[in-house]
Amino acid sequence: MSGSLLVDNIGELVTNGAGEGPLGIRRNAAVLVEEGRVVWVGPSAYAPAADHHVDAGGAAVLPGFVDSHAHLVFAGDRAAEFAARMAGQPYTGGGIRTTVGATRAATDDELRATVRRLRGEALRQGTTTMEIKSGYGLTVADEARSLRIAAETSTETTFLGAHVVPAEYADRPDDYVGLVCGPMLAAAAPYAKWIDVFCERGAFDVDHARAILACGRAAGLGVRLHANQLGPGPGVQLGVELDAASVDHCTHLSDADVAALADTAHSDGSGTRTVATLLPGAEFSTRSPYPDARRLLDAGVTVALATDCNPGSSYTSSMPFCVALAVREMRMTPAEAVWAATAGGARALRRDDIGVLTPGARADLVVLDAPSYLHLAYRPGVPLIRQVIRNGALQ
Ligand code: NIG
Ligand code: FE
Numbered sequence: 472m473s474g475s476l477l478v479d480n481i482g483e484l485v486t487n488g489a490g491e492g493p494l495g496i497r498r499n500a501a502v503l504v505e506e507g508r509v510v511w512v513g514p515s516a517y518a519p520a521a522d523h524h525v526d527a528g529g530a531a532v533l534p535g536f537v538d539s540h541a542h543l544v545f546a547g548d549r550a551a552e553f554a555a556r557m558a559g560q561p562y563t564g565g566g567i568r569t570t571v572g573a574t575r576a577a578t579d580d581e582l583r584a585t586v587r588r589l590r591g592e593a594l595r596q597g598t599t600t601m602e603i604k605s606g607y608g609l610t611v612a613d614e615a616r617s618l619r620i621a622a623e624t625s626t627e628t629t630f631l632g633a634h635v636v637p638a639e640y641a642d643r644p645d646d647y648v649g650l651v652c653g654p655m656l657a658a659a660a661p662y663a664k665w666i667d668v669f670c671e672r673g674a675f676d677v678d679h680a681r682a683i684l685a686c687g688r689a690a691g692l693g694v695r696l697h698a699n700q701l702g703p704g705p706g707v708q709l710g711v712e713l714d715a716a717s718v719d720h721c722t723h724l725s726d727a728d729v730a731a732l733a734d735t736a737h738s739d740g741s742g743t744r745t746v747a748t749l750l751p752g753a754e755f756s757t758r759s760p761y762p763d764a765r766r767l768l769d770a771g772v773t774v775a776l777a778t779d780c781n782p783g784s785s786y787t788s789s790m791p792f793c794v795a796l797a798v799r800e801m802r803m804t805p806a807e808a809v810w811a812a813t814a815g816g817a818r819a820l821r822r823d824d825i826g827v828l829t830p831g832a833r834a835d836l837v838v839l840d841a842p843s844y845l846h847l848a849y850r851p852g853v854p855l856i857r858q859v860i861r862n863g864a865l866q
Contacts (some may be wrong), residue, residue, distance in 0.1 A: 474522030476504040476863060478836060479515045483843050485533035486512060487814040488829035494806050494844065502532070504834040516558035520736040525865070532841050533580065533809065534860060535599025535835035536790035537816025537826050539627070540719050540777035541746055543586045544617040545607040547573030548782045553756065554627040562757035563675055564701065566783045567607070567635045574607040574617070579754040583620050583765035589780060590624050594866060595789040599817070599835035600825050602777075604667060608629030613654045618662035627820055630656065630692065633683045635674050648679045665716075666692040670706035677705040684713050692806060693821065699723045700753070709764035711735055711745050717775065722762045733770040746819040749811070750863035751796035752778050752785035765802035765810075775815035795851035805848045829831060833845060834863040 479501035486495035501518035503511040513518065552566045574582070586603065593601055603625045604615035614632045621628045632651040640647035656666075666687025670680040674697075684694050688846040694713050698706025700720035710718035718732070735744040747767050754761045767774050776793045779785040787793070790812050797808040817826030826832050838858040839846065846855055859866040 473840060476525065476834075476865075477518055477521035477522040478502045478504070478525045478527055478838070478860070479518045480529060481527040481532045482529040483531040484512070484828065485531070485809065485813070485844050486829055487534060487810060487827040492806060494808060499700070500721065502594065502828060502836065504849050504863045506862070507834055509828055509830055509832045509834050512828060525838070525860070527838050529842060530857065531839040531841055532848070533837050533844055534813040534828050534837070535681065535859065536597045536722055536812050536818065536836050537600045538593060538598045538777050538780070539602045539717065539775055539816040539819040540600055540750060540779050541788070542604045542606055542779070542781035544582055544603065544605055544621055545570050545574050545585065545591045545746055545782050546577035546581055548786065552783065553711065555684045556586070556758060560581060562759065564635065564669070564671065564783070570607045570782055571609050571637060575610065575613050579616060579620065582617065583623070586624050589788050593778075593780070593790070594859060594861070595793055596789045597789050597859055598788070598839040599700070599837070599859065599861045600627065600820070601625055602627040602629060602665075602820060604629040604631040604632035605659065606667075608691055609634065609637040611658050614655050615658035615662070618659050622662040626664065628663050629667045629695065630659040630663040630687065631667045631669070632656070632659060633668040633675050633680070633843050648682060651683050656690055660690045660692065663692055665695050667695050667697065669697040671697065671701050671704060674699070677709055680709055681713070682705065688713070694718065695819075699728065704790045707731065710836055715745050717746045717748045718819045719777070720750055720762070721747045721767070722754065722755065722759065724762070724766070729766060730796055731773065732767070732772045742818060743771065746773045746815065747773050748775040748777050748778055748819050749797065749801065750778070750779035750785060751793050751801060754800075756785045757785075757798060761800045763798070763801070764797060764807070768803070768807060774811045774820040775805070775813060776811040776815060777819070791847050791855060792851070795848045798848035799851075805845050809844045810850060834860060836860040
């Protein structure tokens with residue numbers, strides 16, 4: 472679609488900028504879009520003319536969701552593992568190796584089809600930015616192709632060669648770390664923006680995680696990591712030490728972990744440099760206790776919500792589902808959860824052009840089939856995404 476686009480008659484506009492309350496709400500508003508950017512936000516009654524027009528009909532409009540944590544490049548599923556868990560088995564992350572086997576055996580086109588299917592599913596649920604990790608290949612060639620395929624769909628790509636130690640290296644993890652930091656990183660880096668490590672008992676210990684993240688940073692990648700998901704551990708504080716953009720999961724935190732995150736606060740009061748990204752789909756799907764978002768928020772830590780979409784611990788692509796869980800199970804207010812799923816995700820990716828609807832921002836908007844953002848948590852499981860505009864284009 473070329474030319475300008477006006478979305479008007481917006482009953483409740485969430486800007487995450489200037490406006491009422493923490494979501495910067497404006498009522499009876501309109502947004503003008505040109506060349507993929509928001510160029511004007513104001514009262515609907517004073518909206519300028521445009522080439523194209525979307526009448527929101529009094530509904531709520533918000534920035535597209537920013538899903539900052541997803542593992543989309545894989546083959547097969549683990550429905551049987553899920554069923555076993557619901558019958559009482561614990562989640563240990565051991566099933567990752569099952570998916571690694573299926574992923575290695577898949578063709579490029581099969582992997583590409585899965586990424587596109589899940590990306591499309593997420594888009595229809597309002598996700599306009601989606602980070603995509605590798606991590607189910609775990610050979611030089613399979614990690615490189617995973618990222619090459621991910622990069623066809625997203626600029627937010629993450630090298631997760633350190634997801635688990637693959638079976639063939641089980642008795643020599645130091646050698647695997649050498650592979651990840653050497654040839655695997657070299658092959659992956661051209662397609663990756665970020666590096667990630669699963670820092671957890673049974674995956675990578677803190678020394679290995681530090682070494683891998685340092686190599687990635689030296690290769691020009693930004694740092695993020697999976698930390699404190701299955702139990703307490705040093706991951707969160709390692710993330711702070713390395714100026715990670717985000718520490719993800721944060722399910723088991725000590726007071727010192729929370730304080731370390733809070734200490735990364737920007738001096739202008741705009742939140743913390745290292746974001747705590749919470750992934751309630753994982754707790755849902757592994758029947759685990761949810762992270763305590765309230766404790767983080769009350770300490771001043773910036774919180775993001777993401778899906779963790781993957782075939783093992785959280786096979787959902789739905790940000791509205793995560794918002795509803797965060798409100799119901801994690802003591803977040805609906806406003807906090809919606810902020811965390813939009814602006815919070817942008818912070819976790821160190822982006823300031825998304826997650827907000829202010830002049831200059833990317834024109835990523837969601838029109839709800841509801842009068843208020845509150846309905847995202849109030850009407851769980853209901854398809855409330857009426858229209859999605861991504862990069863200025865109606866999807
Ligand atoms: O974020 N924790 C590590 N990785 C994924 C799970 C991967 C899997 O079980 O396949 C997660 O939960
Ligand atoms: Fe994950």
